Amino acid sequence: MRRGIVIGDTGDLKVQVVRNAVGVIVQGLVVGENDCDCVQLIVESNKGEFKEYPVLGVGEQYLKSVGRVSEMRADITTQLELDGYKADVQVTDTGKLVIDVE
Numbered sequence: 001m002r003r004g005i006v007i008g009d010t011g012d013l014k015v016q017v018v019r020n021a022v023g024v025i026v027q028g029l030v031v032g033e034n035d036c037d038c039v040q041l042i043v044e045s046n047k048g049e050f051k052e053y054p055v056l057g058v059g060e061q062y063l064k065s066v067g068r069v070s071e072m073r074a075d076i077t078t079q080l081e082l083d084g085y086k087a088d089v090q091v092t093d094t095g096k097l098v099i100d101v102e
Contacts, residue, residue, distance in 0.1 A: 006030045007037040039087075039101055042079050056082060 006029075008014040018027035046059030058079050062072040073089045080087040080101065088100040 001033055002035050002038065003031060004034040004038075006032045006034050007041075035085075035101060038083065039080060039085065039099055042083060043076060043097075043099070053082075 006014040014030040015028050016030050017025055020026045042056060043058050045057035046061075047057045048054050049059075050056045056079060058072075058076050062068055062075075065072075069091050073091065076089045076097075076099065077087050080089075080099075086102040090098045090100075092098060
């Protein structure tokens, strides 16, 4: 389980502003478990979008592709392993992507 800055439902950083007695902001960004956020960012991001890790990401390359399910599963598993996750990637009969990480 990793801890870090949490991303909100809209894809922006989750912010909860806390002010002290004189109104100065003393806290803002929410820190918590962010495994789901990290996995989602890796799967949704295209290669080259992470400046420090230009080969990290899966992106849109498998959208509207036919017969590439095993290739997509292998690519997602590899990309998550590069970030230190052990993942079980499955695609349901309805085409839903299910990722279980440790």
